[in-house]
Amino acid sequence: MTADAVHPRTFGAGPSRRHALFAGLCLCCLPTLGRAAESFAIEEVGPGIFVRKGLIADATVDNDDAIANVGFIVGKTGVLVTESGGSLADGRWLRAEIVKRTDKPITHVVLTHVHPDHVFGAGAFVQDKPVFIGHAKLTEALSARGEFYRKRLIDLLGEDRTGPVVYPTMSVADTAEIDLGDRRLTFTAHGPAHTTSDLSMIDSGSGLLFPADLLFVNRIPSLDGSLRGWLTEIERLKTLGATRAVPGHGPVAVDLAPALADLSGYLTVLRDGTRAAIAKDVPIEKAVTSVAAEQRDAWALFDTYNGRNVTVAYQELEWE
């Protein structure tokens, strides 16, 4: 694991500790305590760059889907939101944190990819009339899945905490740059990898890379695009000139090289194990329990996502 990595067992212990904590409390306290200050503190990870670490958990009624690392960059001319949050409630929380710290206008909101924990906070920023920046394939992906995700989130959080599906108003097909007066943000639209709409960003003010879910740290990556493509895009991330990054999930900032090595280690084991299973005619139902099992202790939420990852990998690799 990376130098910055908290040992995964620490994360594994998190939810059970929280449950133990809640056991002695009345139910009405739960929603508030679910957003404990410790979990939701914002850290300044670079000059004018603020990040909140997402919970290493799945969306629950108590956590407002605040499971991704979200944050903002304060530039000379305005604020850019690096990730909007996992629900309208989460986005409102983030917006409140911004206005506490600066009275500059919120001019840009990045929608890093289609997944709900990265886009449903956007509704909280519509009032600011920012530019919503997304991958050129994001509109299509949101059209296909946005309402499905929204209904699922409404079942969990209720309509007023979920919010609308917000579409990008600026799309990036290859690369793009925006200027906040004293710093430039350079965007790269990636090929199919974690999803088919992954957008990364580099801040010229700090040199930090914001790869969103192209980089998971400690939490098991979830595959929803292309396994071979993701391994290719990892190589591309290495060429962008950054040494530190703010991952989509995990610590608020990490050294890039070891974090990418851990990620590509898992994806390589997933690829090679799936190929071996296909070669031996192991059926998919069996492969999901055996492929990459040796990685179990290295990743939080392994049992929730590894089987799905094998399924996606199997479908991609069986025709190669």
Ligand SMILES: [Zn+2]
């Ligand atoms: Zn994602």
